[in-house]
Amino acid sequence: MTDAAWRQLAARLSWVTAGTFLVASVVVLLLSFNVSAAEPTFAPDATFVDNILASFENQQARWIQDLGSSLLFGVGFAALAALGATLRHVLGRDDPRSMLATAAFLVAGTVGLVSQLIYIGGTEVATNPQYCDCDFLAEEVISRAMILDVINGIVYWMIDGFSVLFGVGLIAVAGVASASGSMPVTWVTFTRLVAIAGLASAVWNRVAIPLLIRAGYEDLDYGRIVSIILVVVAGILVPIWAAWLARALRPSAVEPTT
Numbered sequence: 001m002t003d004a005a006w007r008q009l010a011a012r013l014s015w016v017t018a019g020t021f022l023v024a025s026v027v028v029l030l031l032s033f034n035v036s037a038a039e040p041t042f043a044p045d046a047t048f049v050d051n052i053l054a055s056f057e058n059q060q061a062r063w064i065q066d067l068g069s070s071l072l073f074g075v076g077f078a079a080l081a082a083l084g085a086t087l088r089h090v091l092g093r094d095d096p097r098s099m100l101a102t103a104a105f106l107v108a109g110t111v112g113l114v115s116q117l118i119y120i121g122g123t124e125v126a127t128n129p130q131y132c133d134c135d136f137l138a139e140e141v142i143s144r145a146m147i148l149d150v151i152n153g154i155v156y157w158m159i160d161g162f163s164v165l166f167g168v169g170l171i172a173v174a175g176v177a178s179a180s181g182s183m184p185v186t187w188v189t190f191t192r193l194v195a196i197a198g199l200a201s202a203v204w205n206r207v208a209i210p211l212l213i214r215a216g217y218e219d220l221d222y223g224r225i226v227s228i229i230l231v232v233v234a235g236i237l238v239p240i241w242a243a244w245l246a247r248a249l250r251p252s253a254v255e256p257t258t
Contacts, residue, residue: 003089007249010086013079014246018239020076025235027069032227037062049138052145059127067120073234074116080166081109087173090249092180097172104169108162115158122151160202163233167202170195170241187244194237201229 001009030036040058042051059066084105088098126148132140174191177183209222 006086006089010083010090011246011249013083013086014242016079017076017083018242020072021234022239024069024072024076025231027065028227029231031062031065032224036065049141052141056127060129070116070120074113077109077112081106084169091173091176091182095176095179097175101169101172101176104165104172108165108169111158111165112162115155118151119155123148156205160205163198163202167195167198183248187248190241194241197233197237201233204229
C-alpha cells in the first residue's frame with residue numbers, strides 16, 4: 001500500500017473509533033442516570049430474592065440499549081486494534097516505539113472486544129426471564145446474581161487492562177509522532193494527556209476505590225462515579241483524539257512539524 005492509502009485507512013479507522021465511542025458513552029451515561037430507562041424499584045417488604053428479580057427485570061428492560069452500547073464499544077475496540085498497525089506506517093516505521101504502539105493497540109483492542117462479548121453473553125443469560133418452575137427458584141436466582149457479579153468483575157478488570165495498554169500505546173504513538181514531526185505538536189500533547197487520563201482511571205478503579213472503602217467511605221456511589229469517568233475518557237477525550245487524528249491525516253491537511 002502507498003503512504004496515501006495507509007493514511008486514508010488510518011483516518012477511516014479513527015472516525016469509526018470516534019463515532020462508536022461517542023455514541024456508546026452517551027448511552028451509558030443515559031442509563032447510569034436513569035434517563036433512558038426507569039430506575040429499579042424495590043418494595044420495602046420484599047425479600048432478598050424478590051429484590052434480585054426486580055433488578056433482573058429492570059436489566060431486561062435496559063437490555064436493548066445495553067446491547068447497543070456494548071456492540072458499539074466492541075466495534076470501536078476492533079477499530080483501535082487495527083489503527084495501531086496502520087499508524088506504524090503513517091507516523092514512522094523505523095522507530096522502535098512504533099512496534100510497541102502496534103502491539104499495545106492490538107492487545108488493548110482485543111482485550112476490550114472480548115470484554116464486551118463476555119458482558120453481552122453473560123448478562124443475557126443471567127438476566128433471562130425464564131426460571132425453573134420448581135422448589136429451587138431462590139437458589140437459582142441467587143446463583144444467577146452471583147454469576148452476574150463474577151462476570152461484571154471480569155469485565156471491569158479487562159476494561160482497566162485495556163486502559164493501561166491503550167495508555168502505553170498512546171505514549172508510544174506520541175513519542176513516534178514527536179520524533180518524526182508527522183503530527184501537530186498540540187495533537188502530540190493531547191495524546192499524552194489522554195494516555196494519562198486512561199492510566200489514571202485504572203488507578204482510580206483498582207487502587208483508590210478499595211482504599212476509600214477501607215477508610216470508611218463505602219457509602220459513595222462508586223458505580224456512578226466510574227460511569228462518569230468512563231464517559232469523560234471514552235466519550236469525550238478518545239473521540240476528540242481520534243477525530244483530531246483523522247482530520248490531521250487528510251491529504252489536504254497541513255502537517256506542521258514538532
